[in-house]
Amino acid sequence: AQSVTQLDSQVPVFEEAPVELRCNYSSSVSVYLFWYVQYPNQGLQLLLKYLSGSTLVESINGFEAEFNKSQTSFHLRKPSVHISDTAEYFCAVIFTGTASKLTFGTGTRLQVTL
Amino acid sequence: DGGITQSPKYLFRKEGQNVTLSCEQNLNHDAMYWYRQDPGQGLRLIYYSQIVNDFQKGDIAEGYSVSREKKESFPLTVTSAQKNPTAFYLCASSISRNTEAFFGQGTRLTVV
Numbered sequence: 049a050q051s052v053t054q055l056d057s058q059v060p061v062f063e064e065a066p067v068e069l070r071c072n073y074s075s076s077v078s079v080y081l082f083w084y085v086q087y088p089n090q091g092l093q094l095l096l097k098y099l100s101g102s103t104l105v106e107s108i109n110g111f112e113a114e115f116n117k118s119q120t121s122f123h124l125r126k127p128s129v130h131i132s133d134t135a136e137y138f139c140a141v142i143f144t145g146t147a148s149k150l151t152f153g154t155g156t157r158l159q160v161t162l
Numbered sequence: 163d164g165g166i167t168q169s170p171k172y173l174f175r176k177e178g179q180n181v182t183l184s185c186e187q188n189l190n191h192d193a194m195y196w197y198r199q200d201p202g203q204g205l206r207l208i209y210y211s212q213i214v215n216d217f218q219k220g221d222i223a224e225g226y227s228v229s230r231e232k233k234e235s236f237p238l239t240v241t242s243a244q245k246n247p248t249a250f251y252l253c254a255s256s257i258s259r260n261t262e263a264f265f266g267q268g269t270r271l272t273v274v
Contacts (some may be wrong), residue, residue, distance in 0.1 A: 054204075057202065065263060080260060080261075091166075091268050092205075093265070138205065142259075149195065149210055149220070150263055152206075
């Protein structure tokens with residue numbers, strides 16, 4: 049079965065510390081991978097994506113994610129977080145095929161404190 | 163500015179009433195989607211449309227209906243058959259299949 053798993057529902061971290069938000073998927077077909085961020089009572093904003101090519105992708109605000117096909121993972125990392133990074137982060141996957149559509153994980157709440 | 167507009171931002175309805183949520187995009191995207199968001203459950207797909215006058219059920223279509231008469235519009239009707247309609251509803255669009263989706267700001271529906 050095709051699925052997306054974000055095991056950590058909440059991740060507390062101090063400002064300027066590194067963080068990793070985990071995302072794993074299960075699939076028998078090729079995939080496209082995405083990370084979205086959501087601030088309270090707002091829609092989702094695309095943070096970064098992997099469609100093909102280099103397995104390491106970066107966003108403009110310092111986040112990066114690496115596609116690991118053997119481990120079926122697409123973990124999100126940032127070497128030093130800021131208070132403003134506090135938000136909900138969603139991993140999403142397109143399982144290619146006739147009904148390609150975004151499937152979301154359950155989200156990880158990143159809470160950055162001083 | 164190009165984007166996706168959902169209206170209204172907050173909506174209150176009495177139980178048993180149908181309600182229609184608006185979603186308009188000016189990005190010239192072919193595909194449009196409706197998701198429902200509940201705390202701790204992520205986003206679940208209600209309906210999606212990849213072309214005008216055509217749409218498919220998502221994972222939780224029961225109690226909902228949609229139409230796609232124009233490329234830029236994809237309204238969602240929450241019917242009285244939906245058992246638990248109170249939720250945050252998100253509309254999205256994408257250029258085509260297999261590409262990233264762009265989201266509106268959402269409509270928070272409360273049924274009392």
